[in-house]
Amino acid sequence: MKIVVADSIFLTEEYRKRLEALGELEIYDSVPVSQEEFIKRIKDAEVVIVGRYGVNARALRSAPKLKMISLWQTGFDNVDLETATESGVIVSNVPSYAFDSVAEFVFALSLDLLRRVHLADMNLRKGLFDWKYYVGNQLMSKTIGVLGTGEIGKRVIEIAHGFNMNVLSVTAHPSSDKEKALGIKFVDLDTLLLESDIVTLHVPLTPETEHIIGARELAKMKPTAVLINTARGKVVDEAALIEALKEKKIAGAGLDVFEKEPLPMDSPLLEMHNVVLTPHIAFLSEESLDECTYMSIENVEMFIKGKPQNVVNSSVIKG
Known part of the structure; x- marks a missing residue:
């Protein structure tokens, strides 16, 4: 299982080790400067953890192995859910934090x-x-x-x-x-x-x-x-x-x-x-960052166990 942290999120050594225990891990600690760079980062991924960067139809279709997106946030309007569902990609968010x-x-x-x-x-x-x-x-x-x-x-x-x-x-x-x-x-x-x-x-x-x-x-x-x-x-x-x-x-x-x-x-x-x-920082406290990362990684863990949680495109499972 290849897991890619595709842009900058709060990631301590403890959380890094939790991800490493789940599979091959690749971490990017910066926001992609272009759509092409984002696609390059995720093209071979099976699981992607993404913060604020948008995941559009082009990106989804450029990642044929992708099975799951774990959003490091509550909102999911920056993901093309229709294309994700058509592609069989589960999208989970962090619904309860901050x-x-x-x-x-x-x-x-x-x-x-x-x-x-x-x-x-x-x-x-x-x-x-x-x-x-x-x-x-x-x-x-x-x-x-x-x-x-x-x-x-x-x-x-x-x-x-x-x-x-x-x-x-x-x-x-x-x-x-x-x-x-x-x-x-x-x-x-x-x-x-x-x-x-x-x-x-x-x-x-x-x-x-x-x-x-x-x-x-x-x-x-x-x-x-x-x-x-x-x-x-x-x-x-x-x-x-x-x-x-x-x-x-x-x-x-x-x-x-x-x-x-x-x-x-x-x-x-x-x-x-x-x-x-202010630059979209209302959620930004040490307490909420830790809470968000904990849940986004738990979403990945539960997906790998075959028990996906916090899924925002639930029809992909029913289908």
Whole structure:
């Protein structure tokens, strides 16, 4: 069994040894600079562990021995699942990790925006020491709108209660019992947008959620509100967001994900002072990295034992 770690992931000596015990191991500790390089890395692999690099139809068809892809992440929108299934390739992800890391990062971005931390730091380094430029707002008693009540959304809600915030939420499956248990109020999307001081997104990228926040939705938000996106870049219409920020339809945005990653250096977002930008790192803590690697390797181990787990294209097994 040839196993290829196809791009850069968190891999300690302990985890390396676990992989070596499973078969012939080849490790690449860098992101491929081109599709051709990625294909060259995986062409003879039977199992591929891949982080953020996309696995398209061309790559899949260039790896005839490939039997399994273990994703070092939760999202799987960067894999051509249709082609993988047609080719009989099992794709497994890490569905349950980094809840705390991502939820905490929501408030790191929110506090930075509301208290203008990034501006104060930037200007202090230039010698500007004057408090009146940085009058901000506190989280206490503000309303946060949480779009999605999966594990991360629920953790965000718990932290919000610690700040004594009012919580509104939109979910696909509302119920009075769930509402009571979470201490929130379920509303429709328009109400959430109209009433929230912070809108934070915690939905997967699907055809239904792509551009769920667009020009129409941004126009409904308070001019003093901020948008936080640590989910997937394409759940927000980035062009519409840029326009809303320019026209001051909303006060700011904290963005960890983008429609195109890496964020192009000519993006107008890079010139805006009412935006905090980070390079897809909400999940990035020592604790979550270890958890993700543990599970992605366990996915490989279970596949080799004939008991694949966390499979996102389950029809390949049923077929």
